[in-house]
Amino acid sequence: MIGGGALSGGIGSSISGGSFWKGFGIAATVGVVNHAGGELFGGTNPPNEIPPSADDMKAYLAGEWMNGTITRQEYLNAITLIDDGAWGLVQQVIWNNKTDIALTAGGVGLLRILSKARLVQYPNAGGYGIDFGKIRIDWHRFRIGGRKTGSDVNLPHVDIPGKTKHWPWHQLSKWWRGVK
Amino acid sequence: MDAIKSILQLINKSLAGELPLDQLYVLWPEELAHDKFFDTIYKDVESVVEHYPAKVTSIFGSEDPDKYFKRSFEYRVLLSDKELIQQIINENLELNSDLLLLKRIKLIDSNNKSVDSK
Secondary structure, three states, X not given: OHHHHHHHHHHHHHHOOOOHHHHHHHHHHHHHHHHHHHHHOOXXXXXXXXXXXXXXXXXXXXXXXXXXXXXXXXXXXXXXHHHHHHHHHHHHHHHHOHHHHHHHHHHHHHHHHHHHOEEEEEHHHOXXXXXXXXXXXXXXXXXXXXXXXXXXXXXXXXXXXOOEEEEOHHHHHHHHHOOO | OHHHHHHHHHHHHHHOOOOOHHHHHHHOOHHHOOOHHHHHHHHHHHHHHXXXXXXXXXXOEEEOHHHHHXXXXXXXXXXXXXXXXXXXXXXXXXOOHHHHHHHHHHHHHHHHHHHHHO
C-alpha cells in the first residue's frame, strides 16, 4: 500500500516537473500514516470503531523510524501531516526545498530569456546589440543633439522599438538643451 | 518634390542595407528638416540604418539576418513609410504634417494587422 501510493506520487511529481524521489517520499509519508492507522487498529480486519490517537500514531512512527522501515525525512513529514494537516506538510516540503525551487524557477526564467535573445552585429553603425524581443541593449555609434549640430557618440544604450531610442543619452541631451 | 523623391531613395537604400549612418546625416534634404512628418520619417530611417543586421546569433546558432530584419519592428514601420511617401509622390497628397502623421499611424496599424493575420 505504501509502495503503490508512493509510486504514483513519484510519477505524478515527475510529470508536474518535480523530482521523482521527492514526490515518492511525500506520497510514502501519507502511505505510512495510513499504514500506521491500519497496523495499530485492526490491520486487515474491519477497522476499529475508535480511530487511533495522534500520540499513538506518533509513537508507532517513531518505532518505524528506529527500525529503519521509514527514513528520518518520511518520519518528520508524517509528524507534520498529523500535527498540521496536508497544507502544513506542503508548506514544510516547500520550505525544506526552497533553494532548489528558487534555483529551478530562476533557471527556467533565465533559459526563457536566453532562448529569445539574439546577438546582432550592426555594420552601418559600427556596433553590436542584444535583442530580447521587446527590448534591446545596444552599443553602437549614434548622433545626439540634433542631426546637423549634434555630435557622434558610441555608447551603450537601451532601445524599446517604437517607444524609446538611445536611452538614456537622447533623453539626457534633450533635458540638457531644454528641448521637450 | 525632388526632396521627397530623394527621401524615397534614401529609404530604399536603407532597406537594402546600403546606407551608412554618415551618409544619412549628409544626404537628408535640409528643406524638410523642420517638418514634423518628415522628421518622424528621418527617425525611422535612422533606426533602420543603425540596426540593419549583418550577423545574427542565438543560443541555437546563427540565423539568417535578412529574415531577422524583415521580422523587425523598424523594417515594418519603414515599409509603411515608404508606401506613404510613394502615395505622396504618385497622388500629389497635400503636405499637411498632422494629416500625414495620422495617415502614417493608420497605415502602420493596418500593415501590422495584415502581417499578424498571415
